[in-house]
Amino acid sequence: MANGITAVSFEKVSRSFGEIKAVDQVDLEIRDGEFFSLLGPSGSGKTTSLRLIAGFDRQTSGSIHLYGQDVSDLPPYERDVNTVFQDYALFPHMNIADNIGYGLMIKKVPRHERDNKVEEMLNLIQLQGVGSRKPSQLSGGQRQRVALARALINNPKVLLLDEPLGALDLKLRQQMQVELKSLQKRVGITFIFVTHDQEEALTMSDRIAVFNKGKIEQVGSPAEIYEHPSTSFVAGFVGVSNLIKGQVSLRLAGTDATYSIRPEKIHLTNPLQAGQGVVIANGSVRDVVYLGLYTRYLVELEDGGDLVVVEQNLHTTSMDVLALKGKKVSLSWKKEHMRLIGD
Amino acid sequence: MFKFLSTYLYLRPKLVLGLLLGPPMIYMAVVYLGSLASLLVNSFYKLDSFTGLIDRQFTLETYAQLFQRSNLDILIRTTTMAAAVTITDALIAFPLAYTIAKVAGKRAKSFLYLAVMLPLWSSYLIRVYAWKLILSKEGIISWLFNLVGLNPLLDWILSLPNIGGSSLALSPIGVFIVFCYIWLPYMILPIQAALERVSGTLEEASSDLGAKTTQTFFNITLPLSMPGVIAGSIFTFSLTLGDFIVPLSLGNSKYFIGQAVYSHQGTSGNVPLAAAFTMGPVLIMVIYLLIARRMGAFDAL
Numbered sequence: 001m002a003n004g005i006t007a008v009s010f011e012k013v014s015r016s017f018g019e020i021k022a023v024d025q026v027d028l029e030i031r032d033g034e035f036f037s038l039l040g041p042s043g044s045g046k047t048t049s050l051r052l053i054a055g056f057d058r059q060t061s062g063s064i065h066l067y068g069q070d071v072s073d074l075p076p077y078e079r080d081v082n083t084v085f086q087d088y089a090l091f092p093h094m095n096i097a098d099n100i101g102y103g104l105m106i107k108k109v110p111r112h113e114r115d116n117k118v119e120e121m122l123n124l125i126q127l128q129g130v131g132s133r134k135p136s137q138l139s140g141g142q143r144q145r146v147a148l149a150r151a152l153i154n155n156p157k158v159l160l161l162d163e164p165l166g167a168l169d170l171k172l173r174q175q176m177q178v179e180l181k182s183l184q185k186r187v188g189i190t191f192i193f194v195t196h197d198q199e200e201a202l203t204m205s206d207r208i209a210v211f212n213k214g215k216i217e218q219v220g221s222p223a224e225i226y227e228h229p230s231t232s233f234v235a236g237f238v239g240v241s242n243l244i245k246g247q248v249s250l251r252l253a254g255t256d257a258t259y260s261i262r263p264e265k266i267h268l269t270n271p272l273q274a275g276q277g278v279v280i281a282n283g284s285v286r287d288v289v290y291l292g293l294y295t296r297y298l299v300e301l302e303d304g305g306d307l308v309v310v311e312q313n314l315h316t317t318s319m320d321v322l323a324l325k326g327k328k329v330s331l332s333w334k335k336e337h338m339r340l341i342g343d
Numbered sequence: 344m345f346k347f348l349s350t351y352l353y354l355r356p357k358l359v360l361g362l363l364l365g366p367p368m369i370y371m372a373v374v375y376l377g378s379l380a381s382l383l384v385n386s387f388y389k390l391d392s393f394t395g396l397i398d399r400q401f402t403l404e405t406y407a408q409l410f411q412r413s414n415l416d417i418l419i420r421t422t423t424m425a426a427a428v429t430i431t432d433a434l435i436a437f438p439l440a441y442t443i444a445k446v447a448g449k450r451a452k453s454f455l456y457l458a459v460m461l462p463l464w465s466s467y468l469i470r471v472y473a474w475k476l477i478l479s480k481e482g483i484i485s486w487l488f489n490l491v492g493l494n495p496l497l498d499w500i501l502s503l504p505n506i507g508g509s510s511l512a513l514s515p516i517g518v519f520i521v522f523c524y525i526w527l528p529y530m531i532l533p534i535q536a537a538l539e540r541v542s543g544t545l546e547e548a549s550s551d552l553g554a555k556t557t558q559t560f561f562n563i564t565l566p567l568s569m570p571g572v573i574a575g576s577i578f579t580f581s582l583t584l585g586d587f588i589v590p591l592s593l594g595n596s597k598y599f600i601g602q603a604v605y606s607h608q609g610t611s612g613n614v615p616l617a618a619a620f621t622m623g624p625v626l627i628m629v630i631y632l633l634i635a636r637r638m639g640a641f642d643a644l
Contacts (some may be wrong), residue, residue, distance in 0.1 A: 054549050076550040089548040102562075103552040154552065195505050 005032035007190040008053055009156055013062035015048050022234050024214035030192060037193045037201040040211030046194045050160050053170045053192065055079050067157060081158040082151035086166055088143045090135035096146055097131035103154040103285040114115060141172045158190045177203050198238045202226065210234050232341050235260040240308055252279050258341040263310040264293065265337040272332040281331045288325045295321040299331060302312040386618035389471050397614060405615045418623050421600040425583035427520040429576045436530035436575065444538035459528050474521045478511035507594050510526050517593045522583050531580035537571025576587060584624040
């Protein structure tokens, strides 16, 4: 898939709205054919970055290249990218077929050829026979697919997706995540996907850029981002993470630095054998949340600070885990699972 | 007591609906539709020309009178004027409404909005008479034409049959100008409201799909704001059809529907003919709305 060609590149791109720097000196390279996610909380600059690529918004400084071409000053209709909007933005006065065929109509593709293409797209999104309906007559999931077809029919070099699954319920969202990913593999187009849902980003992406306050904190594969968060923000935003610092870190790891440890790496009910490379910390269970598949514990350490521990209920029942509340426990984890955090 | 009442009403949502809707519905039915029905009934009576009394027998004779040359001319003259005013107002109002809704910043927007609303605060009669002065032979318009040496153009316009007259203040063109001015806010406001509702994302989506700004305007913005244009045109069209003050003050001796109705129900006591004249605009509006619906003007509602 990734073949070394750069699809989109940002060079020192900034976008300010008055005093607020929505995007602040961002450098970014997105490769041809990859599924790339822009992940971050709301107001972190991910959507603004997407709008800069589409051309809906203009950067205050810096330049944007699309397959080597400088598009910094091009209007949206001259950029070879298409967008799937958060609220789908289907044209309410046109039927589904005209919505999907809009891009071709603008390019003056002959009617019969356009009809064939539209039919093809309707097959691709498995919505045969809805061509004559209006957008208001479709469900959220169906509209989502139509928005996708309307963008893909133009064969863009890059497809931009602005939180396209945000309005769908959980089941449908998970189903669409799988469908989107397999669709992207089939068509081989670069997808740039904006989301604030870390699980969604981890599920679908080849690579992720984590945004915070207009800057990119880290770029990497889902595994890298999850296992080697380079900042405490990334560690905290992607998955749940415990930070160990100060006195506790000095006691447990021997140095005064900041470490992160994932809740699922900590053993509580079946402790590890003490020995080389194993950290042991004593504390008492302050809270227990039984979640069926697994249980979440909040443990107050004797050295100070709290740790979140997640354990699967492989050998335990709700009765067992709830009885642990208030009890003294000994936590253990492998030293190699502690990650030194940069900042 | 109040608690009992509120619980009583809470448990009877249909009663609440009835209490809320009842008074306006009764008003609509009796005062509004009732008078319309009375008009319809009266239009099928006729005036006995010998006794001068109204003959309350069903007849189509009154309607037949409408097709006499002089009456037909009044209907055609008024409808043509209403159509011309509506089209002109739509052309003037759209760019203005577009600026207010989509282009202007916060402050410019409230200023423009106020500028549109402000004339409505003063009496309509005052404004008509103000225009009579502006358009008169000694008025500012003639003076301006004189100043730049264009009075031959003004004289030429005034010499045109069916348009001109002795001065701008006493001619169909004067009536047209004042109608356009008087009803303009009623065209701007609904178009502006409709344009506000056209989501910017739709225009972005269109431009994302390759449409240039003009293409986006004609494919997306204009069709989606059409309900506003139709609403505005209903105002300007029907207000012009029914008005008698403007042609009375500024026109020549040729009647409009409003003047005809006024004189028939007043001096001559011919209420049936006045009623028949009134059914003309009603019928024209119904036909207009049916055509508008046919053309899909309400699809985006």
